[in-house]
Amino acid sequence: MCAPVHFAVEYAINPWMQPGVRVDRDLAMAQWDALRRTYLDLGHRVDLLDPVPGLPDMVYAANGATVVGGVVLGARFRHRERAAEAVAHREWFRAAGFTRVVEPEFVNEGEGDLLVLGNRAGAVVFAGTGFRTDPRAHAEAAAVLGRPVVSLELVDPCYYHLDTAMAVLDEDTIAWLPEAFTPESQAVLRERFPGALVADPADAAVLGLNAVSDGRHVVLPAEATRLAAELAARGFVPVPVEMSELLKGGGGPKCCTLEVRA
C-alpha cells in the first residue's frame, strides 16, 4: 500500500475524476489508514511503498505491478501522468529481495487489469483490455508469470480497469457486472463461473466490485450494501470500509492494494 500523502485530482484519466474537485486529504489519509488497519486486524501483512511527490495517483498501488509465485511483472502506464509510478514499484520489489522483476514492453496497469485467481501452479490470470492495458500485454503476462491468461474486454469507461468490473472472491467464484464486458467476454465468464455473483448496477456504481477477498473476508466499499448482503448469504464475511475520498480518483479498496504473492 502507498499512503495518499500527495493524493489529489489534478487531471482526468477516467470518468470519476473531476479536476479541481475538493479532496479532503486528511480524510483520504484516515480512510486509507483504516483500510490498512483492516488488513492487519484480519491477520494480513501490509508493506508500504514510499509516496512520491508529483504522483497524486500513487495511492492506487494495485496498478504498479502483478506478482505471482514471487515473479514480479512490472507495470507500464497508459498515461504519462502515472508513468513514474512503475519505476517506484520495481525499485521497491528489487530492494525487498525479489530477484525476478520484469520491465514490460506493452502497457499493463498491474492488478488493475490483471486479476489472479489462486496462487498455486494452477493459478489463472484474468486480463482486462479496452481502456488501459494493451491486449498484447496479455501474452506478455502469460510468458512472464508462467500462468495461463484469459483475455476479457471492457466496454464501459466508468469500469475502465478489470478490478472495477469483477472481483475474485475465491478460487471458484467471482462477483461481476456483466454489462461492463463485451458479449464475447460475458460468455467466457458465464461458462467458467456458472455460479458467479452478479452485482447490482447500483453497487458497481459505488465501485463495490473493487473489493479485496482473502477467500473468506471481502473488504469492500461501505456503500455497496446489497453486494455485502449477497456475499454474507454465500458464506463470505463482508468487511465494509469508507472510501469516499479515494473514489474521487476513481478507486476503491482493491485499487489501493497490491497483493504480493510471494
Ligand code: ARG
Ligand atoms: N486515478 C487512477 C487512474 O485512473 C485510479 C486507478 C484505480 N486503480 C484501479 N486498480 N482500478 O488510473
